[in-house]
Amino acid sequence: MTGERDRVGSAIILAGGKSSRMGRPKAMLSFGEEPLVKLVIRGLATLFPDIVVVAAPGQELPELPVTLVRDEVAYQGPVGGLCYGLRECRSAAAFVTSCDVPFLSLPLVSHLAARLPGHDVVVPHWEGRLQPLHAVYRRSVLPLLERQLERGELRPVFLFDKVRTLKLEEDEIRALDPDGWSFFNMNTPDDYECALARWRAATDGAARPAAGRCEVELFGVARLRARTSRVSVELPESATLAHVWSALARKLPVLVGPVLTEAADGLTAGHVCNLNGRDFVRDGGRRVAPGDRVLLMSSDAGG
């Protein structure tokens, strides 16, 4: 368990950008039936109990189950948003992102959070550029950011030399997000069209017709990481355990890495499934019938 001191329990979404080239507020771009900001919040809520959205004064937003804070002065750039967000967040550290990121990789976000111990900031270094709006910040850096704001240093990178900053290198990022789609953000209508096409392809693939459901009960590491003990997943015709794993990965991305393999096609070493309290199985080809109970647990029963 990570101690309280190192717990990244908050996410801050900066939604107050100008969206000048897009021509309309990026937070409200539709993906499926919901605005992008909701999509981003839904994903991050599986990792963080505390979500803070920083919006511009008067900016239109749907009703959101989050802490909403308005920039005191509009358009002060990311450092302003960061300050307002960190002031409101309720844990020792926060993951910070912009709102126009439809392809956040939750395993990568989770990994950034896990790398915090011993650092104040964890920031990806992707294709030669630091990604300050896809980074984890300790709340303790707030006074430094406030001073930056006073001096007009509106770019977060000025902070990085002053505190213990871990620059996460590409190899480490590629293990979780091979093509870096996490860092794709949208500035023009063309970007939006491109994102929408990719998003539809991905979600269609995940939405095969369901033939039934099975219940997965999580134990140990899986339960504590997912913060839930039971999940019901839809099964296609002739479902196998591999279908259960991939459905589980979509519902609980936080399990990818610690419990499920990165490709969500297997269990990590040290974990095993049990079917209906009877058979222990690690083989993804094992058939799973609607109504089956899948127990997901540590394979080491030492006590």
Add this chain to the structure above:
Amino acid sequence: MTVHGFHGRLLHVDLDSGRHQWREIGADRLRAFVGGIGLGTSLLYDFAPPGVEPLAPENPLVFASAPLAGTGLTTTAKYAVVTKSPLTGFIADSLSSSFFALALKAVGVDALVVTGRAPEPLCLFVGDGGVELRDARHLWGKSAADTENAVRAELEGAAVRVAAVGPAGENLVRFATISNEGRHAGRGGVGAVMGSKNLKAIALCGGKQVAVADPEGVAAAAASLRRRSLGTHTAKYREVGTVANLAVFDRLGALPARNFQQPTFDAADELSGESLTETSFSRRNGCASCTIRCERLFRASSGGEQRMEYETLFALGPLCGLEDREAVLEAARLCDAYGLDSISTGGTLAWAMECAERGLLPEAGGLRFGAAEAVLDAIPAIAERRGVGDLLAEGSRRAALALGRGSLDWAMQVKGLELPGYEPRSLKTMALGLAVSPRGACHNRSGAYEADFSGKVDRLDSAPPRGALVAASEDFGAALDSLIVCKFLRNCFQDFYAEAADLLAKVTGWDYSAAELRLAAERIHTLKRCFNEREGWRPEDDGLPPRVLTESLAAGVAQGTRLTRDELREMLRDYYQARGWREDGRVSEAKRKALGLPAKQAVSKLHPREATAPEIVIPAKAGIQAG
């Protein structure tokens, strides 16, 4: 001859005479028995007069160090305590760990052997300046933790490390522990043996480092093991701790509750490790030199914090029908403070509860399943041998033999040692492991349950090759426990014997192969059986409690499952065959010879009072080809 990784000597302290002696341990013995449990067993065999009474002065209490201790390798700060158990009359071989283990190595011995009985309570202090027997009358009655603090303050050394017994050990409770730094050499009553010697504490402080043969090789292996120790294999221990077993075992119908009358427990979710973690987690702790750090401390409503492990949680919770987690935390605190094995405490209390509910033990006060206050009253009474506590301090088997009236049928023990929290009827490989373990119903010296959780066998069925699986698990355990490496690292090895032998070679400079380590492991395990045979083992001692063999499981996914006497008989036959022992479970002369072990009738000529150091002659590389 200098052997790297060892000091090549032991310290024998005789409390009858107050004298001590430094004695050589031959390289042959070290190579044949490695260290830890292996070395301790070998020394017990030679130092104990055959048929010795466990609580008699002559019963040796052996503290054995190991070749990997002090090397900095993760999880290796461990030591073994080996003696003849007052609970079982057979071998008691327990492990404990952390800084005391490092201190044992640092005082320049591979083993410390204590015999005799001091006329007054003593503390044995071994430092670089020599050996000192210090008055400990003022410490008598204190908990092990308070004793540890007091002794360290008296000796004014931050580097002094102390192992001690609490009141239970002083009062010869047959399942008393020896503790250091909040950890216990827990099973088999080693604390009663220490208490019987009037030895309240052992304090160690030394600076004798042992050189390893290949420092760079050891450092590289240490780095590799450390990295592997932080992978997903150990995530359960690092993120939840052993308490993670409880909820899982409940779902599998493998969580013994109410004295093994139920394999599930209604309050399993409230008591589960996950639930404790979410609501009461206080902090994580670990042994010296350990990267896994499996210990979990939980907040009690009283304001304090209490360490909790699965076995303690099971034994003081479901086994006794206790649903209230605060009561379980408090019961665990009492066991720690008095120095009681929590498994045997829970097992003996559960036996008494069933007796009371059947109207057989009127003096058992309010002991009933689920009666938290009665449990909290009974634990100190056991430790102080007050009232019915005096009977319960004998453990469930001896108490049942004293009470009679059929109560042995629900004394849930093997060879006198109370069962751990693994239901034998729904974990049938484990059932065999429990039946044949030399120290009684034990989940530590082997891990037969691993096969049941692997998916390679049907855990509800007893078909072969259960014997071979149990034998392999015992040998694996003997190797781990002798090197010593923590079991929680066991799945981090790709090829354990090859890697461990290589490690041993790098530490000692020996040309040690995987085959030699396998053979040593078999030798160590077999010597435990030879010791038991010498001390009166009979075939019926390899068994399971009548309840397990006559009642089917009453609830859960495995409801209705039985384990019959025929099934057990067949598994035993399979096991003895896999071991190459006689059909009745005795170790044949041929097997003894092949392993370089003493012949059956040979009574040791190596009594500790003799001047020459005891030696078992191991033929050079005995039988390696056969391994």
